[in-house]
Amino acid sequence: MRHLALISGADANHTLDALFVNAPLRDYGLRPRTNDYTLPVLGMAYIATYAQRAGFNVGVLDAEALGLGIEETAQIVNGMAPRWAAMNLLAPTYEMSARIADKLNPQIALMVGGHHAKAMPDRILADPRMRHLKALVLGEGELRVAALLEDMQRRRELPGVLWRDPLIGSRAGGVADPQTSGQMLGPDIDTLPYVNRAFLPQDPYRAAPTPADRRLAASRGSDWLTAGAAHGHLEANIVGSRGCPYNCTFCGAAFSANPDVKIRVRSPRNIIGELDSLHDQYGVTAFRFVDDLFLGAKRVIDDQMAAFTQHRIGERYVWDATGRINVLDRCTDQELGTLVANGLREVALGIESGSDRILTAMDKRIDAEMTERVARRLVAHGIGVKGYFILGFPGESQEDLDATVRHIRNLWAIADQHPGDIRASVFEFRPYPGTPVWQTLIKNGYNPDELLAYGDVDLTQDGADESMRQRDEFNFSVGIQFGGVPLDVVRGTLALLTREQHERNHSGQEAAA
Template sequence: MSARIAAVLDPQIALMAGGHHAKAMPDRILADPRMANVRALILGEAEPRVVALLEDERRRAELPGVMWRDPLLGTHAAGIPRQSTATALLALDVNTLPLVNRAFLPQDPYTAPDGRIEANIVGSRGCPYNCTFCGAAVSANPDVTIRVRRPESIIEELHALHDEHGVTAFRFVDDLFLGAGRVITEQMAAFTRHGTGDRFVWDATGRINVLDRLTDSELDHLVANGLREVARVRSPGRNRSTKPGVLVRANG
């Protein structure tokens, strides 16, 4: 679909592209004649590199994980980073980011089938596991560290979405939000302090081996804090991940 759109754009328009396909098959994308105007194919988390490219397209030569097709040679080129900046550009500190500007996300928040206004949110990036089918697997992302947002920052976003949009249900679409016991403990302590379970419900990505290690009272604590579902399932008419997972109806 992206290639079809790219093919009919004014050739003067320079394109940046990214996402899962960029990560999985960059050479195939750059070889596609419909993508001839892609000046930068960005692999992985893009925020700081997009800023750099918008400032000066020529900076692509020094950016890690940025590829393009040389129009003269027809070969694929890639940025060569200075070692000192590579990590910050590939795995930025998520606690330095502002809250997502939803003005550019017309489908989020949205009204869920149960009538609640629901929003997607990200509480962490990266995953320590290595499922062979998954683009987030640790072996596929050797330069990316696992980063977790401060609980207070997550709470701030929940409340802002409620105050501005009436959101009462949240979907943590992290690679793996419920990914480690000590992180869950810290996050849930903050959720309890702020009475999150009294106001909101939320769904999250999780892994059965992590949940299996939690005690019954820790699982109860998750539910008391609003956890409704641990899942990655396809919902008809909604663009959710098709990644296999476990559906655990916690309540409701």
């Protein structure tokens, strides 16, 4: 019964057709987690929802959200004895996934997918810990996973499904019908059901009030805004599109790493339908768009905002989204004002570096001056900015690192003069297989085994204990110095900037109180 209580979305009265397992970022049986919130596994929930609509009894075991160890995760899967266990493979957590797979009962068929599965299928098929693997699914899995649950033998007719031939040990794959393979690999996302939030144990969630919430409540005075500013909104994560037209060299979503992915944007009507559904069902009043394109293409922004204005979204909800700096740079002040009127609170931007030389190496199509210009305009309109930064990128010098530190402090100074806030989230560079920079590193002689040797790093040793608490689950490294700056300097700088951001957050909360 305890095992069942940890599984989300399943029908307890029937045998599980599939248990979708999100592996922990590290083995929490060895060192307990310190972060209370993790990002929801939206991709996994999409697949589970589609399978459920097709008539299968499925559940999600989010070992990361639950803080489970390797041994306990495997025990739960074996205890539930589903027909299939399904795992989403990511480079930093592949070892965790493989160790769990190694402990599964042989009667349980295993399927895997995800960025790492797509980037290194032969390596995974050859891993003896994946000996129960019956299907490796490349790319978007909704339709093909449901077909596999119906009949494993259908894998022979499914595009992008691989397995290891049990007799000769070589790779085998489905032979697809050209009439249906396109839809199987890239379904019309407007036809997919809205995600069943029963599969997401931490979404919707109650979020802490933000400075933007307080500003909106003060300026508009509506009851729901005032409640959100006082107690925090009930928030949900949402995806507005699939695919990315950009080729940032470090990113797993880069178009050169995903030539098979057709870029698709959900219709405004479909998105607004999900917003209203989440509000009606759960009382959600705040949303976070986590895809790359919602504020990453001018045409998409124009289409979505016209519909948001028509349906008076800004009078009913607030929302955050990821955005592209070069696209927002082309927006007029009137268009930024429309975003605010339609409920935009914060934009997450991949700023990455303050060095134009490194930005060119990353193929970001921006420079530091453009970032500061866009950030100034956003915060002047009261829109918050969350900036992501990468330290230790291949080829980065001390001068480049110093430029990033100055850049972050310049952005903070800009925020101090305007109503919007700017938050910096800083990470150590991690190489992901399949990305453009991975290919460059391999050509330059790096060993793939060493590039995949991820380990968690405890940055609290740098004296930033409290500021590191909410970052504990994101500090991963392969322990290689890729640029001209020693790793201890990179990590010390990361801890310094994180501590400064933590202090800014704390002082802002005190001022608001």
